[in-house]
Amino acid sequence: MGVHININDINLNVFAFEEVTVSSWWNYPNHNSPFARIFMVYDGVQEVRFNGKTYQHKPGHIYIVPPFTNVDYLCNDSCTQFYLILSAELPGYGSIFQLDDIQFEFPITADIQASLRTLLNQVDNVPLQNYNPVSLIYSQDLQQAQIKMSPIDEWQITAIAQLLLTPFLQSLNYEKNESIFFNVTKYIEDNLHQQITLTDLAKQSNLVPSYFSDKFLEHFKLRPMAYLQNKRVEKAQLLLTTTHYNVDIIADMCGFKTSPHFCRVFKNVTALTPKRYRESLLVKTENNNSTG
Missing domain, CATH: 2.60.120.10 (Jelly Rolls)
Structure with missing residues (x-):
């Protein structure tokens, strides 16, 4: 419950x-x-x-x-x-x-x-x-x-x-106390800047990796590493929107091993490269309505 x-x-x-x-x-x-x-x-x-x-x-x-x-x-x-x-x-x-x-x-x-x-x-x-x-x-x-x-x-x-x-x-009801995944998602949130393996995540739930992965998929409709990847990209979107950090720095802050790997994953998720995503937020348009 x-x-x-x-x-x-x-x-x-x-x-x-x-x-x-x-x-x-x-x-x-x-x-x-x-x-x-x-x-x-x-x-x-x-x-x-x-x-x-x-x-x-x-x-x-x-x-x-x-x-x-x-x-x-x-x-x-x-x-x-x-x-x-x-x-x-x-x-x-x-x-x-x-x-x-x-x-x-x-x-x-x-x-x-x-x-x-x-x-x-x-x-x-x-x-x-x-x-x-x-x-x-x-x-x-x-x-x-x-x-x-x-x-x-x-x-x-x-x-x-x-x-x-x-x-x-x-209207919400979430399984904070009973969910075996609360420690897992909290671990991901706190360690996005680091390299994380499936074994690392499974340890947070005290389950063996294969069983943990199946149960995680059942709960979140995503495999653990796909969930982790999405959270890395979401953090990158926030940093691209609210900071002036370059792509290399953001890749490192979000736990990607290299900038090219970051760019590939980001494009797979958002259909845009990190540079294009940032440009889409900064491009000037002819119809600027500053006062409504």
């Missing part, structure tokens, strides 16, 4: 948030970010597509967009939204938005939405200077956003983020 996730178990970081009115300039296809997003729509409708599903964002609901996922954003008319860009990591598992069988849409009452809006109006916005995810300053914004927050604002917006995440967390 699993246990519900406690908000205090989560490492929560908020990078940007504000209320903004969007329109057709918000149409961005195939965007992949290492950060999650929460949306709450006040007026109008917008559309978000990922993992083969389409979500019509409308008033009366909270919507979550997971990280490391190809997402299409679409707004044909006009829509007033509150957005929040964040990371929420569960030690030993990574992003809570990548757990199995999770929901990304939750209803809220008009009273709760009004109360949240009142709370949000009391906090100074930390907006993006440019909403275009492929603009030159977009990723630079995310690097600097937390620095702009005062301690009081950071405390307030973190509390608001926890409120917004409450229905999401109540």
